[in-house]
Amino acid sequence: MTYAGLTWDHPRGHDALAASAGDLVHWDVQPLEGFESHPIAELCDRYDLVVLDHPHLGEAVGADCLRPLDDLFTPQELARWATDSIGPTMRSYAMDGRQWALPLDAATQVAATRTDLAGEAPTTWDEVHDLAYRAPVALALAGPHAFLTFASVAVALGEEPATDPDELISPETGLAVLDLMAAVDALAPPETRTLNPIGLLELMARTDRLAHCPLVYGYVTYADRLVFTDAPSVAPGGRPGSTLGGTGLALSARCTPSAALLDHVRWLMSPAAQRDFLPRHSGQPSARAAWADPAIVAADFYRRTTATCELAWVRPRHAGYIGFQTAASAAVRAALAGEADHSEALDRMRVLYRASRTPEERRA
Incomplete structure (x- = not known):
C-alpha cells in the first residue's frame, strides 16, 4: 500500500521525505501559505500524512481530523523523543493531554x-x-x-x-x-x-x-x-x-497505519536519520544531538542558533x-x-x- 502525504514545497520540507519514502508514501507539496488558506480538515480528508505547523493544532483537534500518536507509539518512545528534541519542539505538538504530531523539523x-x-x-x-x-x-x-x-x-x-x-x-x-x-x-x-x-x-x-x-x-x-x-x-x-516555527509530522484520522509506516516514522525520528540522512537531504533536524554534532552539514548554523531554539516562545494553538x-x-x-x-x-x-x-x- 502507498500512503498519500502532503508537505511544503521547499527542499527543507520535501527532499528528505521523498528520498526516504520509497513506495511507502507519495509526497505532494503545496506552499507554506497553503496550509493557512486550506482548512486542515480538508487536507486530512485527502491525505494520510500531513506536515503541519503547531498553531494549526487547535483547528485540527476541534475538527477531529488527526490520529493521536499516543495510540500508536509507546509512552517510552514519546518520552524519548521529547527528551531528545531541541527546545519546546515536541511539546508544541501536544494538546489536551495527547500528542498529535512529531517534530520532524526544528526552526525558530x-x-x-x-x-x-x-x-x-x-x-x-x-x-x-x-x-x-x-x-x-x-x-x-x-x-x-x-x-x-x-x-x-x-x-x-x-x-x-x-x-x-x-x-x-x-x-x-x-x-x-x-x-x-x-x-x-x-x-x-x-x-x-x-x-x-x-x-x-x-x-x-x-x-x-x-x-x-x-x-x-x-x-x-x-x-x-x-x-x-x-x-x-x-x-x-x-x-x-x-x-518557534518548524514543522511536525501528523497522521490524519483517515489513515490506518501499517507496521511498515509506523516503523518509517520511527526511523525519521531516529539518530541515524536526524544526524545524517535529513541534513544530507536539505532537512533541518529536530534532535538536539544533531544540533550539537560538529560533523553535521552546516554545523555552524546550528551551533550559533541553539540557544535561541532552546528558549523559543510557543504560540497559542x-x-x-x-x-x-x-x-x-x-x-x-x-x-x-x-x-x-x-x-x-x-x-x-x-x-x-x-x-x-x-x-x-x-x-x-
Missing part, C-alpha cells in the same frame, strides 16, 4: 547577516538599530510575520504574549514593542516589507540590498551564503526573543489563533506605516485576541 526566528556588508552580527536591539543607520536592515513583516516579529520582541523585553487566555500583552510592553519595531522599520529598504522569510534570505544572499535581518526563520539551506546567529536580546546575555495572527499582523503593519497610532493598533490587537478565544477558553 534567528538573525541572518551578510557580514561582508554589516560586519559582526549585532546581538542586542540597540545594536540592530545602530546598524540600520550604516547598512540595510529589515524586519520580517509580510503575511503572519509582522505579528511573529512583534511577539519575539516582546519576549526579548521580558513578557511572553498570551500567557493569560483573556489578555494578549500588557499595554506597556506592547507599546514598547511597536516603538522599537517602528524605529528599525523606518530605516528599512521599502522592497523588503512584502517579502516572506525566503524572499528576505534570497534578497540578502543574491544582492547587496539587504545586509541584516534580526528576526527571520532560519533556513540551513542558506548557511553557505549567510551567517546565522542567535536572535537579539535587549541587554547583553539576556533572553533572545524568538517565536486554540482554534481561532490563525485568524487572529493574520488580523494582528495587519494591525502591526498599519502602525508601522503610520495608518494607525500605536495605542490604537495595540488596542485592536488585544480586542482581536480576546475575540479569537471562546468564552470557555477564556475561562480556562
Whole structure:
C-alpha cells in the first residue's frame, strides 16, 4: 500500500521525505501559505500524512481530523523523543493531554547577516538599530510575520504574549514593542516589507540590498551564503526573543497505519536519520544531538542558533489563533506605516485576541 502525504514545497520540507519514502508514501507539496488558506480538515480528508505547523493544532483537534500518536507509539518512545528534541519542539505538538504530531523539523526566528556588508552580527536591539543607520536592515513583516516579529520582541523585553487566555500583552510592553519595531522599520529598504522569510534570505544572499535581518526563520539551506546567529536580546546575555516555527509530522484520522509506516516514522525520528540522512537531504533536524554534532552539514548554523531554539516562545494553538495572527499582523503593519497610532493598533490587537478565544477558553 502507498500512503498519500502532503508537505511544503521547499527542499527543507520535501527532499528528505521523498528520498526516504520509497513506495511507502507519495509526497505532494503545496506552499507554506497553503496550509493557512486550506482548512486542515480538508487536507486530512485527502491525505494520510500531513506536515503541519503547531498553531494549526487547535483547528485540527476541534475538527477531529488527526490520529493521536499516543495510540500508536509507546509512552517510552514519546518520552524519548521529547527528551531528545531541541527546545519546546515536541511539546508544541501536544494538546489536551495527547500528542498529535512529531517534530520532524526544528526552526525558530534567528538573525541572518551578510557580514561582508554589516560586519559582526549585532546581538542586542540597540545594536540592530545602530546598524540600520550604516547598512540595510529589515524586519520580517509580510503575511503572519509582522505579528511573529512583534511577539519575539516582546519576549526579548521580558513578557511572553498570551500567557493569560483573556489578555494578549500588557499595554506597556506592547507599546514598547511597536516603538522599537517602528524605529528599525523606518530605516528599512521599502522592497523588503512584502517579502516572506525566503524572499528576505534570497534578497540578502543574491544582492547587496539587504545586509541584516534580526528576526527571520532560519533556513540551513542558506548557511553557505549567510551567517546565522542567535536572535537579539535587549541587554547583553539576556533572553533572545524568538517565536518557534518548524514543522511536525501528523497522521490524519483517515489513515490506518501499517507496521511498515509506523516503523518509517520511527526511523525519521531516529539518530541515524536526524544526524545524517535529513541534513544530507536539505532537512533541518529536530534532535538536539544533531544540533550539537560538529560533523553535521552546516554545523555552524546550528551551533550559533541553539540557544535561541532552546528558549523559543510557543504560540497559542486554540482554534481561532490563525485568524487572529493574520488580523494582528495587519494591525502591526498599519502602525508601522503610520495608518494607525500605536495605542490604537495595540488596542485592536488585544480586542482581536480576546475575540479569537471562546468564552470557555477564556475561562480556562
